[in-house]
Amino acid sequence: MLWEVDIYPAPGQPDVVAEQVRHDGLDLGIHGAWQVAAGRGYLVEGDFTHAQVQRLAEELFADPVVERFVIGQAGDSVLLEPPGPDMHPVYVLPKPGVMDPVAMSAAAAIEDFGWHARAVRTFRKYWFSGLSHNDLRRICQKILANDAIEQVIFGPLPFRTLEQGRPYEFRLITVPLREMDDQALLRLSREGQLFLSLVEMRTIRDFYRSLGRDPTDVELETLAQTWSEHCSHKTLTGQISYRDEQRQIQFQNMLKETIFAATHEIRRRLGDRDWCVSVFEDNAGVVKFDDDYHVVFKVETHNHPSALEPYGGANTGIGGVIRDPMGTGLGAKPICNTDVFCFAPPDISHDELPPGVLHPRRVMKGVVAGVRDYGNRMGIPTVNGAVYFDRRYLGNPLVYCGNVGLLPRDKAHKAAQPGDLIVLVGGRTGRDGIHGATFSSAELTTESETLSGGAVQIGNAITEKMLLDVLLVARDRGLYHAVTDCGAGGLSSAVGEMGRAIGAEVDLERVPLKYEGLSYAEIWISEAQERMVLAVPEEKWPELQELFASEGVEATAIGRFVPTGRLVLRYQGHQVADLSMEFLHKGRPAVVREAVYAPASTVPMVLPPECEINWTADLIAILGSLNVCSKEWIIRQYDHEVQGGSAIKPLVGRWNDGPSDAAVLRPVLSSYRGLVIACGMNPKYGDYDTYWMAAAAIDEAVRNCVAVGADPSRIAILDNFCWGNTDRPEVLGSLVRAALACHDVAVALGTPFISGKDSLNNEFRLSETETITIPPSLLISALGQVDDVRRCVTMDLKQPGNAIYIVGTTADELGGSHWAEIHGLSGGTVPRWDGERARGVFEAMHRAIMTGCVRACHDLSEGGLAVAIAEMAFAGEFGAEIDLDAVPCASSDLGPVVRLFSESNSRFLCEVPVERASAFEGLFAGLPIARLGTVQEKPHLVVKWRGQTLIDTAVENLKRAWKQPLAW
Structure with missing residues (x-):
């Protein structure tokens, strides 16, 4: 009934x-x-x-x-x-x-x-x-x-029973690959959603020709998952011949020779003082924290699924990245989330939507709700994030989800052992997520919503919370040798990766299912959520099984790690796969690509006459633009207080509605030692030069950490590259150029990369000749540390009469700026980066904050000095009077537009008590610094230039403009 x-x-x-x-x-x-x-x-x-x-x-x-x-x-x-x-x-x-x-x-x-x-x-x-x-x-x-x-x-429901699936009748499927020509191979790759290249399909065909047999369907699926761009990062780790206007480089492994090389160089330079523990080798990066704990950090993307089903895609994006720290070492406790989203503007007309594209407002609401529900239900605070808008994200929204975890120092390393049982724990397996890894490696089209719906998963946070709690108990009892999450590729990836140096045998009929009817191949590649794989010594299995059962979490032994060097899959006594681990993990042919880059020609920006500029209106317009305005509607939906460790919140100030530069939390409540979480990103700069875009992203992420008090010598960073189709040499060239900047800036600042992720082919094909391509989008996430959170500062003005200082050099760098955007101006120069000066400024700022010279600090980024002083004022509900004549500039002839709206890197605004002004200035000896004005009791912002008042407006007007656009 x-x-x-x-x-x-x-x-x-x-x-x-x-x-x-x-x-x-x-x-x-x-x-x-x-x-x-x-x-x-x-x-x-x-x-x-x-x-x-x-x-x-x-x-x-x-x-x-x-x-x-x-x-x-x-x-x-x-x-x-x-x-x-x-x-x-x-x-x-x-x-x-x-x-x-x-x-x-x-x-x-x-x-x-x-x-x-x-x-x-x-x-x-x-x-x-x-x-x-x-x-x-x-x-x-x-x-x-x-x-x-x-x-x-x-109308009325047309059924009287709920479909639960029909029993699966076993039939071994082999794919007649050996006789296929190139055209047939490509058709199989596309229609089977393998998304492998012709060279890769040929390699697989020739391998099976050498064996004298055809592959089974599950063998072919396993190779496709393992060789996918999503799982193997084959473009960035491949051979690339790169050239730009100044150099030509032949990379054997581009990622290893740029991002990885920077970390290696920094660690070598640190020697015995190296504070990195595990980088680019586990599910998340690991760094030292205190005498008892390490911290781990990972940021993932979940773009393609979120384009099809925003709630489910984002929901499982955050759920999946939470499992990364859980699967790092022997299992870290997740302590906070960070999320960054890129959407098309929500006011786009429905008539402008291409077929198969969801409206950006619907995407935005679904993504925010998906991340909100999962994080809140798991009891993990969301403490940091950002939102960017650009029409080019219409077909491909970007959803970056990150998680930080706390890991006991003696639980940082793992290794499965021969003879260990393969134990699947957590949720059950269904058809959700089929082909998720290969789907994420393909471009979207107007048909993706129909053809790839199965690649979308729906998460269950309560199941994952139960899994997390019992997993940490099992960890502390020493009941397993290794753990990893079941993410992209499902069991195929988790078991295949964990057993790559040993070998594994799996009985697929043992896998617990949500419903009947799944084939052996579907069981193996399903990306159903809330599942993890453990390597359990046989003598520990009864205790582990009893422990998980006592907490209502399923744990099932589905196989064993055996020292054969092979992956063997069985179903109801039938062998359905027998693959060499060597071929599975090392047999993929090297990707060889051409990459070229030619920066856009520099054209001077033609500024309107100063007499025609309405300075107040311009500031209000920038504050009310989507990329600057308040994201309070999103932030308020997230719990950032759960677990009780948050010290500086996402919103700060008198009414807790001002934009914090970074989040600060105490992961160990018995200690005041803190973590700092921040990010940096500016896709607009990539339209001019992706080298300087990447440099600015790193500078901003580090700058945000330093602004609240983080020690610049203990900041680790993560890279997330989201790009278009890198089969095109010019697109790949823009990515390589950004990676070169990552190397140069990280080495100069001493900020090691500890983890990262790329997401390529973020394009939406409208037709054979028309494509929507996202702008080059590099997110840099930063993990800083501070000895005592009680010495950290926030960005809101605190007390009338205090001095306002600017630190850093302002240059004629209006290219890609928000002021240029509101005026529809192109040309100009994007912010360049001076490594030696940046490092000196960051170190001096840290000393100034730690010695109590600074009451408030805010970085200068989107909108420049004008937006920074306005935000500090309305967050604190005090006024400010500043004089642009005093701004330290790269050239003395720079006018008020540049001084007020340039977005030059490595700059801060500080509120300093007058009695500490001399000491503050002394800490910045030899560095660009100037006193601009004072904090005022009257809540008005006054900006002067050469004796004239350019801006004199109530802070309330500025705040209203800033809060209105997304006050949904």
């Missing part, structure tokens, strides 16, 4: 969901007197009486204070009684096989009642009137449902 429980707002309660649907409908251009009501509900299949379902509705499903419910068997007329005249129902349900976390939790809770449900599924239910058939269809397609994971049903 299939019971339906409909849940609606109680009488007198607002129908918030319906109001949002109506608002979104107006955005679609659907006007008129149409009506909508909304509810949610559960389908429960089982031998239940009406009274039992009534009790479930009262005690489990609905909140009796604010909700009412209706019960009936699916299709009953009582369930179809409209809440208003002429209203008709629309159901939105997950498609069969799609993860339904709420339904899973409900099924478990029903068991606690002593009852059993054969199946549970959630749904959303809407009632409409006054809409044409076409308008209703548009609302369903554009607002209510995502065809990648959801189905829409008009």
Whole structure:
């Protein structure tokens, strides 16, 4: 029997969901007197009486204070009684096989009642009137449902049982690869979603010719997952012949010779003082923290899935990166998240959307909600992030998710041993995530939403929280030798990587499934979430199994690591794969690519006459631009206080709504030693020169850390390259040039790279001749340290009468600036970078903060000096008066536009008590520094130049402009 429980707002309660649907409908251009009501509900299949379902509705499903419910068997007329005249129902349900976390939790809770449900599924239910058939269809397609994971049903439900899958009948599938010509190989790669190159397909074909047999389907899938761009980073680690206007370089392994080489050089220079523990070899980078703990940090991308299903893509993006620290060493405790998003502007018209592209407003809301729900439900604070907008992210939004973990010093290393059991723990395996790794390596097209819906996973944070808690107990009991997460490629990647130096045998029928019907190949490559793989000594297995069972977490031995050097897969006694680990991990042919780079020609920016500039209006316009304005709507949705360690929050100031430069937290609550989390990114600069874009990103990330008090000699950084199609030499050239800058800047600052990730092919193909390509997007994440969080500072002005200082040199660098953007100006020069000066400024600033000379500090970045002083003022609700004549400039003839709006690197604004001014200046001897003005009691910002007042406006006006654009 299939019971339906409909849940609606109680009488007198607002129908918030319906109001949002109506608002979104107006955005679609659907006007008129149409009506909508909304509810949610559960389908429960089982031998239940009406009274039992009534009790479930009262005690489990609905909140009796604010909700009412209706019960009936699916299709009953009582369930179809409209809440208003002429209203008709629309159901939105997950498609069969799609993860339904709420339904899973409900099924478990029903068991606690002593009852059993054969199946549970959630749904959303809407009632409409006054809409044409076409308008209703548009609302369903554009607002209510995502065809990648959801189905829409008009009218009563047409089924009386929930689909749970049909039993799988074993049939060994072999792929006739040996006889395929080039055309057939490419067709197989594309249609089978392997996304391997012709050279790679030929290599596999020739390998099997040498064996005298064809591959099984699961062998071919395993090779595709392992050789995918997502898993092997074959472009960046490949051979690249690079040339630009000054040099020509032949890389054997570009990543190793740039990013890795910088870290190696820094560590060699440090010698015995080296504070790196594990870099580029585990799931996350590891650095020393104190006498008892190391810290780990990883940032991943989840772009393609988030383009198809924003909530699920982002949800599993943050869930996956949380498992990276959990799978680093013997398992770190996640202590905070950081998230950076890149979207197209949310005000783009629906008429401008290409087929297959979700509206950026919908993408933005879904991504934010996905990250919010997962992090909050796991009890991990989200403490730092950023959001960037550019029309070129329309087809490919970027979703960067990061996690920091705390790892006992004696748990930093791991190694599976021959004879260890392969134990799968956590969630069950389903079809969600099939081909996720290979899909992430391909470009998106107008058909991706239909063809690659299976690559989208839906996460269950509660399952992962349970897994985390019991895993740390097992770690401390010493119950396993190694652990890794089941991420891209699923078991194929996790087991294949963990056993690459040994060998592994797996019995796939032992893998716990969410539902029947999965083939052996689907079981092996599924990327279903919340799963991890352990290498467990056989004598420890009974204790580990009992421990996991006691906490309600599944643990299943599915195989064993055996010293054969081979990967052997079986299903119900049938051998379905036998692969050489050597060929699997080292057989991929080297990628050889050409890369060229020619920086855009430098054209002077033609400035309007100063007399025609409305300085206040320009400042307000920049503060109200999407890339500068407040992101409070997003930040407030995240819990940044859970675990009790946050010392400097994402929002600071008198009313806790000013933009913090970085987050500071105490990971060990018995100590005041702290971690600092920050980031840097400016894709706009890449339009001019990706070398200086990368340099600026690193400088900004480090600068943000230093601004709150981090020690510049103990800052580690991570790189995340998101680029277009690097098969094109000019696109790859722009990436190589950015990597060269990463090397140069990291070495100059002494900031080692400890981890990273790339995401290529971020393009959306509209047709054979038209493509939307993202701008070169390099995110630099920084992990700093501070001896005592009580000495850290925030950016808000603190006390009238204090002096305001600027530190650093301002140059004529308006290219790619926000001031140029609001005026539609091109040309000019993007910020360059001076390594020696930057390091000196950072070290002096750290000394000044630690010696108590600084009450407030803010870095100068987007919008330059004008935005920085405005933000400091309205965050503290004090005024400021400054004189641009005093700004230290690279050239004395620079006018007020450059002094006020240039975005030159390595600069800070500081509030200094007058009695500490002399000491402050002494710390910056030989460095560019100047006193600009004072903090004022009256909350007005006054900016002067050569005796004239350019800006005199209430701080309240500036704050209003800054907060308004995304005040959703």
